[in-house]
Amino acid sequence: MENSTSVKSVAYPFGIALALYSIIYLVLVYVFNVSQEDWVVGLISKFIEIAIFVFALITFKKKNENVISLKQSLKVGLGAAVIGGIIAAIYTYIHYKFIYPEFLQSMYDTQVLAMSEQNLTAEQMEGALTWVEYTSSPWVYSAMQIIGYLILGFIISLLTGLIIRNNQAQDY
Secondary structure (H helix, E strand, O other), X not given: OOOOOOOHHHHHHHHHHHHHHHHHHHHHHXXXXXXXXXXXXXXXXXXXXXXXXXHHHHHHHHHOOOOOOHHHHHHXXXXXXXHHHHHHHHHHHHHHHHHOHHHHHHHHHHHHHHHHOOOOOHHHHHHHHHHHHHHOOHHHHXXXXXXXXXXXXXXXXXXXXXXXXXXXXXOO
């Protein structure tokens, strides 16, 4: 059976949807001054991201004559993750570099305060500060956006693919 639906035809729109969701989420968190450490907000956010991946796979299956293999599932999910991750990472960099650089500075200050309470030696403090400064940069947050979406996309595509695949699909 030859595939009638391309992976790109589903991965692109859902990747863009994932990126748009990520951008809207960052803007709303910024505008409404919501703490990004709020577990309820984080849980709702992950649920929406997972739903986007699941709907992408279901859409591919419907467009592909109700057939999907595990390999196709992973291709669609990872394709959406790459597209969404790259676009979201670009916005994340812009957001934390130009729109809300105070967030990274506050994260840095919080981590420095926590380290100062641990009675570290000067040498340990210097090494830790170098690491905190490195991880408190916009490009690290951007890279983590891509990596996070790739990991989430792989896991959700694998699990969903195992559930919705059918025997008619060939995995080669």
